[in-house]
Amino acid sequence: MTYKNKWALITGASAGIGAAFARSLAQKGANLVLVARRKEKLESLAAELAAAYSVETIVIAADLADPLASSDIAEKLASDGVNIDILVNNAGFGMPGNFTESDWAAHRDFLALMVTSYAHLTHAFLPGMLERDYGRIIQVASVAGLVPGSSGHTLYGASKAFLVSFAQSLAGECEGTGVHASALCPGFTYSEFHDVNETRSLVSQLPKHMFMEAEPVVEGALEAVEKAHVVYVPGAWNKFTVWLMKALPRPWAALMVKNQSAKFRRATAD
Numbered sequence: 001m002t003y004k005n006k007w008a009l010i011t012g013a014s015a016g017i018g019a020a021f022a023r024s025l026a027q028k029g030a031n032l033v034l035v036a037r038r039k040e041k042l043e044s045l046a047a048e049l050a051a052a053y054s055v056e057t058i059v060i061a062a063d064l065a066d067p068l069a070s071s072d073i074a075e076k077l078a079s080d081g082v083n084i085d086i087l088v089n090n091a092g093f094g095m096p097g098n099f100t101e102s103d104w105a106a107h108r109d110f111l112a113l114m115v116t117s118y119a120h121l122t123h124a125f126l127p128g129m130l131e132r133d134y135g136r137i138i139q140v141a142s143v144a145g146l147v148p149g150s151s152g153h154t155l156y157g158a159s160k161a162f163l164v165s166f167a168q169s170l171a172g173e174c175e176g177t178g179v180h181a182s183a184l185c186p187g188f189t190y191s192e193f194h195d196v197n198e199t200r201s202l203v204s205q206l207p208k209h210m211f212m213e214a215e216p217v218v219e220g221a222l223e224a225v226e227k228a229h230v231v232y233v234p235g236a237w238n239k240f241t242v243w244l245m246k247a248l249p250r251p252w253a254a255l256m257v258k259n260q261s262a263k264f265r266r267a268t269a270d
């Protein structure tokens with residue numbers, strides 16, 4: 001797999017899965033547009049990868065919950081003459097607690113990042129990909145988007161289910177072209193995710209076999225999108241979980257998710 005002279009845009013590239021995508025894509029020759037809020041982290045990653053792999057890099061510090069951020073990014077890249085060939089929509093976080101525990105502004109910003117920015121950036125870059133007859137689009141969803149909704153983290157599973165469905169529709173619309181669209185559905189992955197949402201002490205009580213490192217998640221996702229595999233679940237444990245939730249009668253699956261999620265989702269920062 002080589003992406004020499006391609007440009008990849010990765011959101012949420014300052015940490016975790018997004019940083020792992022940046023490393024892997026640079027190693028495969030892609031030039032990078034790195035997007036997140038923490039500019040220093042992006043700049044240090046960009047400098048490291050430019051030196052290691054002789055790729056070009058552009059750093060854009062942006063809060064993707066801002067309704068203007070996605071169009072500003074697209075306009076800046078167009079004015080710089082940069083065509084995006086690979087789009088990895090990945091930026092995200094989780095909000096523990098039940099629905100009414102957070103105010104509407106927090107939910108609004110969550111949806112703006114986790115749903116709207118993914119759709120907006122795809123809308124901005126897909127036409128160019130179709131015109132050039134080449135594109136790779138990865139929507140970073142979650143196992144949570146493939147199983148019944150959990151109690152707590154209320155909008156998280158719903159936002160990830162949106163991304164799965166969105167990727168399926170895009171894949172159908174792009175069939176027969178050089179553009180491939182996939183949803184990556186990881187389970188628990190080592191990153192800053194559970195530190196940011198302050199559930200590290202809860203999830204660290206879970207068995208280690210439930211967790212994956214970010215690197216194999218990313219390598220599997222890149223192979224999957226190359227093969228035009230539309231919904232990709234990395235890891236044996238995650239695949240088993242998704243299989244079980246589909247095999248069980250729906251009310252049993254919902255009850256199991258409700259009971260399990262109470263262990264690591266419902267509590268806020270305790």
Ligand SMILES: NC(=O)c1ccc[n+]([C@@H]2O[C@H](COP(=O)([O-])OP(=O)(O)OC[C@H]3O[C@@H](n4cnc5c(N)ncnc54)[C@H](OP(=O)(O)O)[C@@H]3O)[C@@H](O)[C@H]2O)c1
Nearest residue numbers: 012014015016017036037038064091092188189191192193
């Ligand atoms: N880790 C898991 O167990 C797991 C499981 C399934 C799915 N996922 C999904 O994987 C994706 C990446 O998560 P991760 O595990 O790598 O978490 P992470 O290590 O916390 O990284 C999240 C990234 O998103 C960026 N981000 C957050 N809010 C942003 C905003 N408003 N605007 C721009 N960038 C923002 C963060 O950068 P800044 O703070 O610098 O902005 C960071 O680069 C997410 O979509 C998550 O839902 C994770």
